[in-house]
Structure formats: structure tokens, C-alpha cells
Amino acid sequence: MLAWIPLVWKLVTGNVPGIIKGVTDVIGKISDNETSRLTAELQAYSSAWQARVDLLKGLKVTQWLLVAALFPPLLHQGMIFLDSTPFPYIWFTPWPGFHMHQIGLWGVPQAPGAYHEREWLMIASLLGIQTGVGIASAILRLVRR
Numbered sequence: 063m064l065a066w067i068p069l070v071w072k073l074v075t076g077n078v079p080g081i082i083k084g085v086t087d088v089i090g091k092i093s094d095n096e097t098s099r100l101t102a103e104l105q106a107y108s109s110a111w112q113a114r115v116d117l118l119k120g121l122k123v124t125q126w127l128l129v130a131a132l133f134p135p136l137l138h139q140g141m142i143f144l145d146s147t148p149f150p151y152i153w154f155t156p157w158p159g160f161h162m163h164q165i166g167l168w169g170v171p172q173a174p175g176a177y178h179e180r181e182w183l184m185i186a187s188l189l190g191i192q193t194g195v196g197i198a199s200a201i202l203r204l205v206r207r
Contacts, residue, residue, distance in 0.1 A: 111205070114202065115206055118198060118202055119199075121195060125195060128188060128191060132185065132188045135181040135185055136185060136188075138173065138181065139182070141168065142170050142172060144168075145163075145165070145166060145168040145169075145170045146165055146166070147163070148162050148164070148165055149162070149163050150162055150163075
């Protein structure tokens, strides 16, 4: 009656082989042909899952290449943001003191027309891709344990 409790625990802790073994043990009461077919399907699913984990481990270089390609739009939009924001800074000439940044002092121009929109789309795609890959790899790490 309580045979499902260890299965739920293995599901929560992400133990995929343990889940497969637990499922096959629970369904062991079915006929032998169906049980062996189900076991083979679950083992194939487990090996496919491991292949996905290995694939995502290899995407680290791709992630860094994306960051390198999108560094200029991030830097440009960051400079535009800082130039349009009054923030305090310390200036040491002639004496150390706090000053406020004057809006537009740096004169960082926005990218013209379509390039401005393209910069924001690139930044949004970077954030979306990195967030998605980070979440997927964290889930796969939990499942693999």
C-alpha cells in the first residue's frame, strides 16, 4: 500500500534511475511481456535524458560566445542608461568631494533607428537564452543526482 512513497521521494530528489527501478518494481505485477517492454522504454528514456544532460554541459562555450557577441550592445545601452541618470561620484581635483553626474554630460548617442531596436532585441535574447539554459541545466543537475 505504501510502495509509492519511495517512488515520490526519488522523484523529489531527482534520482532518475531510482525512479525507473521504482516504477518497474511497482508495475511488476503486470504480465512479463508488458513489464519488459515498459522497462525497455524507461531505460531508453533514461539514456536519452543523459544525452540531453551531456549536450547541455557542452554548451558552456556557446554561452560565453553569446556573451562576447552581445557585450557591445550591453555596454552601449549601459552607458546610455548611466548618462541619463544623475548619480553621485567622488572627484579628487582639487580636493576629494562628492559631485552629481550631469545628465547628458557624456553625450552617448543612441543607435540610429533599426539598430536601436536591434540592440534591445539582442539584449533580450541574451537574457532569455542565458536564463533558459541556466534553469534547464539546474533542473538537469538536480535530476541527475
